[in-house]
Amino acid sequence: MNEELFTELSLQIGITGLIVYMGWIVYDLAKESKAGRYGTAVMFFALGLGVVGFMIKTILTKVLS
Numbered sequence: 253m254n255e256e257l258f259t260e261l262s263l264q265i266g267i268t269g270l271i272v273y274m275g276w277i278v279y280d281l282a283k284e285s286k287a288g289r290y291g292t293a294v295m296f297f298a299l300g301l302g303v304v305g306f307m308i309k310t311i312l313t314k315v316l317s
Contacts, residue, residue: 267306271303275296275299278295278296278299279292279296281295282295
């Protein structure tokens with residue numbers, strides 16, 4: 253395993269872990285604030301948009317380079 257492959261795998265695993273952790277934080281925040289179903293859905297929708305944006309950026313970077 254070379255350094256480039258290790259770096260790529262570490263980045264993907266680290267980003268995935270951070271996204272899962274942010275999801276847990278949003279869930280806990282929604283539960284603590286008693287946001288209800290609609291409020292929780294809005295919070296996860298906003299988090300989902302950020303994740304989708306990151307994924308689109310990654311795909312475009314791979315396609316255009």
